[in-house]
Amino acid sequence: MAGFRDRTAVAGVGYTRFSKDSGVSTLTLACEAILAALEDAGLTADDVDGLATHRVGDSAAPSVVGPALGVHRPSWHLDQFGGGSVSHSVIGQAALAVAAGVAETVVCYRAINARSEFRMGGTGRGLPVSPEVQYQAPYGYVAPPQQYAMFARAHMAKYGTKEEHFGQLAVRQRASAAKNPRALMRTPITLDDYLASRWIAEPFRLLDCCLETDGACALVVTTAERARDLRRPPVLISAAAWGGGDSFLSGGPSDVTVTAAAELAPRLYRQAGVGPAEIDVAEIYDCFTYSVVVQLEDYGFCAKGEGGPYAASGEGIPVNTHGGFLSEGYVHGINHVAEAVSQLRGDAGDRQVDGAEVALSTAQPGYILPATSALILRKG
Amino acid sequence: MSAEAIRPVTDRDSAEWWDRVRAGEFALQRCGSCGTPRFPARAYCHRCRGAEWSWEPVEPAGRIESWIVSHQPFLPGVREPYVVVMVRLAAAPECVMYGNWRGEEPPRAGQRVEAAFTAVDDGLTLIDWRPAA
Numbered sequence: 210m211a212g213f214r215d216r217t218a219v220a221g222v223g224y225t226r227f228s229k230d231s232g233v234s235t236l237t238l239a240c241e242a243i244l245a246a247l248e249d250a251g252l253t254a255d256d257v258d259g260l261a262t263h264r265v266g267d268s269a270a271p272s273v274v275g276p277a278l279g280v281h282r283p284s285w286h287l288d289q290f291g292g293g294s295v296s297h298s299v300i301g302q303a304a305l306a307v308a309a310g311v312a313e314t315v316v317c318y319r320a321i322n323a324r325s326e327f328r329m330g331g332t333g334r335g336l337p338v339s340p341e342v343q344y345q346a347p348y349g350y351v352a353p354p355q356q357y358a359m360f361a362r363a364h365m366a367k368y369g370t371k372e373e374h375f376g377q378l379a380v381r382q383r384a385s386a387a388k389n390p391r392a393l394m395r396t397p398i399t400l401d402d403y404l405a406s407r408w409i410a411e412p413f414r415l416l417d418c419c420l421e422t423d424g425a426c427a428l429v430v431t432t433a434e435r436a437r438d439l440r441r442p443p444v445l446i447s448a449a450a451w452g453g454g455d456s457f458l459s460g461g462p463s464d465v466t467v468t469a470a471a472e473l474a475p476r477l478y479r480q481a482g483v484g485p486a487e488i489d490v491a492e493i494y495d496c497f498t499y500s501v502v503v504q505l506e507d508y509g510f511c512a513k514g515e516g517g518p519y520a521a522s523g524e525g526i527p528v529n530t531h532g533g534f535l536s537e538g539y540v541h542g543i544n545h546v547a548e549a550v551s552q553l554r555g556d557a558g559d560r561q562v563d564g565a566e567v568a569l570s571t572a573q574p575g576y577i578l579p580a581t582s583a584l585i586l587r588k589g
Numbered sequence: 590m591s592a593e594a595i596r597p598v599t600d601r602d603s604a605e606w607w608d609r610v611r612a613g614e615f616a617l618q619r620c621g622s623c624g625t626p627r628f629p630a631r632a633y634c635h636r637c638r639g640a641e642w643s644w645e646p647v648e649p650a651g652r653i654e655s656w657i658v659s660h661q662p663f664l665p666g667v668r669e670p671y672v673v674v675m676v677r678l679a680a681a682p683e684c685v686m687y688g689n690w691r692g693e694e695p696p697r698a699g700q701r702v703e704a705a706f707t708a709v710d711d712g713l714t715l716i717d718w719r720p721a722a
């Protein structure tokens with residue numbers, strides 16, 4: 210594994226504006242974010258020889274985006290089916306391709322009109338993504354907030370985790386977003402605002418849920434060596450790991466309060482040569498508040514069962530400094546990696562974590578589908 | 590539950606299980622090699638990878654693993670908040686099943702429950718859950 214560690218880097222980051230209605234296609238969003246990431250790196254589309262994304266039939270494929278940008282003969286591409294559990298997998302796979310010499314300059318992107326065109330979940334979908342949907346949809350159990358609420362309730366019942374713990378986390382992430390010019394929601398909220406927000410699926414309220422967002426984000430992945438010669442300080446990819454687990458949809462493990470991340474984490478840390486104590490900032494997949502609580506446990510920042518009080522206290526590892534999906538916007542995970550890059554470059558402005566040198570960023574921890582992925586990044 | 594219910598999109602593994610539910614049977618697959626029960630329906634045993642199996646009627650019972658009160662109107666014709674429960678099966682502790690709650694009181698973690706067959710129409714029966722008698 211040491212053969213992979215720190216051999217590749219993120220050399221550029223690009224965003225579109227985040228909104229509730231982009232007014233443009235996902236192809237346009239993808240191109241805009243990619244061109245911005247290349248500009249950030251001091252490169253052009255002529256330098257690109259690889260493209261990678263993930264999608265669930267809701268966005269532009271590399272085979273469409275490449276030609277649209279004049280990248281006609283990429284030497285590598287990845288069109289990964291999947292949602293939040295593969296967000297970090299895409300970047301990890303790009304790093305593997307670059308480390309293996311299959312490609313040298315890969316753009317990873319995710320472009321979605323998740324509010325104005327294709328909303329996640331609901332009853333209006335076409336083909337189910339998993340055969341297990343048939344055992345749930347007839348009961349009106351169809352949407353991610355319901356599924357996450359189910360697991361959050363189990364954690365509350367087992368460990369005494371409280372709604373107020375979720376609420377304090379939401380309040381703190383909003384306070385971070387207030388310092389982030391990109392964030393969709395920048396008006397501070399209080400715990401009372403949280404408790405007064407309407408129920409979505411008890412125990413979740415509106416303010417437990419991510420923002421359905423239109424937008425795109427892109428990263429440029431290249432060799433560490435090449436990144437050192439480019440415009441911005443390189444951020445090294447120290448580790449990438451993938452994890453699976455038991456299905457929580459139907460047929461499940463004995464403990465639904467433990468995610469696939471618990472099995473992935475030791476491999477990830479070993480690959481990077483660090484442990485949770487060495488992580489300076491964590492950008493954690495927060496489709497819902499509880500997703501952060503359980504991952505703080507499963508990535509070893511606190512003991513199992515203590516994620517609620519730990520997240521509520523705000524005194525541990527800095528988490529979701531950009532405001533996360535709850536307040537910055539939902540670009541399905543890549544914006545968490547982009548924020549980690551910003552923190553490690555030291556250009557995060559008012560929300561900068563002093564002296565950040567090592568960052569963790571994680572994907573959906575494996576509740577909706579039994580798969581997850583994560584990255585550890587290091588200041589170059 | 591109304592006739593405009595969300596109908597399950599069955600597949601070639603699951604169709605017979607749904608047929609058995611419609612006939613009022615609560616069945617799981619039992620591995621012919623190692624005896625492990627499984628749900629949902631699959632061709633191979635996840636434990637021993639054996640391909641031999643048979644349907645076995647089991648006790649339609651379990652315990653409440655978790656539950657939600659959904660306030661989003663995802664059930665056609667249902668405007669009030671409704672409860673979805675996740676039940677760990679007594680006959681297959683590795684397996685969970687979902688359903689709507691048919692109890693008077695809210696469910697409790699660990700509560701013993703039994704299946705309540707709900708006929709939607711001639712072609713579809715769903716399994717709901719209520720407190721154990």
Ligand SMILES: [Zn+2]
Binds near residue numbers: 622636
């Ligand atoms: Zn077997």
